[in-house]
Amino acid sequence: MPRLFPLLLLLFPLVAVAAPAQRIVSLAPHITELLFAAGAGTKVVGAVDYSDYPEAARAVPRVGGYRQLDLEGIVALRPDLVVGWDSGNPRPQLERLEALGLHLITEDPHRLEDIPAAVERLGALAGTDEAAQAAAGRFREELARLRARYGGRPPVRVLYQIWDRPLMTVNGEHLISDVIRLCGGENVFAGLSALAPQLDVEAVLAADPEAIAASGMDEARPEWLDMWRAWPKLTATARDNLFFIPPDLIQRHTPRILQGAARLCDQLEQARSRRGG
Numbered sequence: 001m002p003r004l005f006p007l008l009l010l011l012f013p014l015v016a017v018a019a020p021a022q023r024i025v026s027l028a029p030h031i032t033e034l035l036f037a038a039g040a041g042t043k044v045v046g047a048v049d050y051s052d053y054p055e056a057a058r059a060v061p062r063v064g065g066y067r068q069l070d071l072e073g074i075v076a077l078r079p080d081l082v083v084g085w086d087s088g089n090p091r092p093q094l095e096r097l098e099a100l101g102l103h104l105i106t107e108d109p110h111r112l113e114d115i116p117a118a119v120e121r122l123g124a125l126a127g128t129d130e131a132a133q134a135a136a137g138r139f140r141e142e143l144a145r146l147r148a149r150y151g152g153r154p155p156v157r158v159l160y161q162i163w164d165r166p167l168m169t170v171n172g173e174h175l176i177s178d179v180i181r182l183c184g185g186e187n188v189f190a191g192l193s194a195l196a197p198q199l200d201v202e203a204v205l206a207a208d209p210e211a212i213a214a215s216g217m218d219e220a221r222p223e224w225l226d227m228w229r230a231w232p233k234l235t236a237t238a239r240d241n242l243f244f245i246p247p248d249l250i251q252r253h254t255p256r257i258l259q260g261a262a263r264l265c266d267q268l269e270q271a272r273s274r275r276g277g
Contacts, residue, residue, distance in 0.1 A: 020127025021081035021103075025074050027094075028066045028085035031107055032057050033254040034115075035083070038123035039131025046077045053248065053256070069093045075100060081125060083107055087195070109253040112178050112261075116140050119255070139255050146182055146261055153184035156268045159209040159236070160187065162251070164224035166198045175253055183265035185211070205231060211271040212236040213264060215247040239274040243267040 025046035026032040032051035035044050041056055046063040061077070064070035066088050074082065079102065084094050086108040098104050105125070107118045116136035123132020158180050162168050170176045172190030180187050188207040189197065216222030221244040228237045236242060243264070250260030 021079075021125050023077065023079045024081045024083065024126065025063060025077055025079040026051060026060075026083050027063075027069060027089050028083075029053075030252040030254050031083045031085060032060070033252060033256070034107060034118055035122055035126070037132075037135045037255050038119045038126060039128035039135070040122060040126035043126050045079060046074060053252075053254075069097075071096060071100075074102070079103075081105070083122070107253075110173060110175055110178075112143055112175070112182065112257070115253060115255060115257065118253075135255060139258065142258050143182075146258065146265060150183045150265045150268075153269070154272060156183075156185045156271050157188050157207075157210045158185040158268070159189065159204060159207065159212045161212060161214040161225070162196060164222070164227065167200065167204075168196055168198055170196055175257070176250060179250060179257065179261045179264055182261055183268045185264070185268050201231075205234060208235050210235050210239070211241040211243060211268060213243040213245060213267060215245050215251055239271065241267075241271045241274065243270075 022043055023045045024035060024040060024043045026035055026044055027048055029048065029050045029052070032044060032047045033053050035041060036054055036057060044060050047057060047060040048069070049062055049065045051057045051060060063073045063077070066085060067090060069089065071093060074097065082097055082102050082104045084104055084106045086106045094104060107122070109115050109118055116139040119132050119136045119139070123129045160170055160176050160180065162170060169189045170187070171192045171194060172187055174195055177187045177190055188209045189199070212225070212228055214222055214225045225242050225244060228234055228242060231237055245260050245263050249256055249263065
């Protein structure tokens with residue numbers, strides 16, 4: 001590590017773990033959002049790039065990106081709690097933070113039910129249990145409502161496309177697959193081993209999904225979703241089942257994912273309505 005690191009440790013001795021935590025650093029955008037949802041937003045003293053929701057999160061000092069953390073910056077903030085992301089943050093950097101004596105936990109939801117549990121854990125650590133439990137309760141109620149409405153609907157075979165070059169999807173272990181299941185859909189590539197596997201067009205044509213949903217990079221519908229119109233015999237193309245969901249509403253492991261789920265459920269209902277016979 002650079003020579004500045006030992007100097008920082010002398011200038012800013014590590015704060016002992018407090019109960020509840022008063023100075024929290026978030027190492028992923030979705031963790032920042034979870035902390036705010038848990039009522040702990042005012043205690044977040046550092047966050048990584050793209051921590052942009054809610055609006056107040058934009059003002060939090062930055063500590064690098066989730067794949068390249070600013071370790072010196074994190075130490076200088078004297079956090080009594082650092083919340084990392086197992087499948088996103090580099091493991092060596094997380095281990096370095098632990099070696100420096102920082103109190104590190106990780107949150108990496110893989111199922112919809114994991115999200116309210118994460119909110120409650122963060123609220124317990126931050127001493128904001130009441131707000132966290134209320135937010136978790138609202139999430140569980142809406143999840144139950146969506147499950148009751150769509151869980152028994154006829155299945156729709158879905159390709160969820162997260163990128164175009166390379167062409168990428170998600171497997172059955174990804175949180176987005178849990179959203180697809182919630183809506184009565186079937187991920188046509190659920191059985192692949194990688195969490196976010198690469199595909200070729202031939203594999204998609206062979207799978208012949210009834211619907212293709214995509215998220216792109218921002219609020220704008222990605223132009224590459226329409227690439228599938230080059231294959232008019234593809235069922236999703238023939239029935240115009242090419243759908244878009246803003247990525248922040250389905251790719252972040254936060255309470256807002258139920259907004260994305262509601263959109264996807266409605267889109268799969270449209271796909272059902274376009275069946276012949």
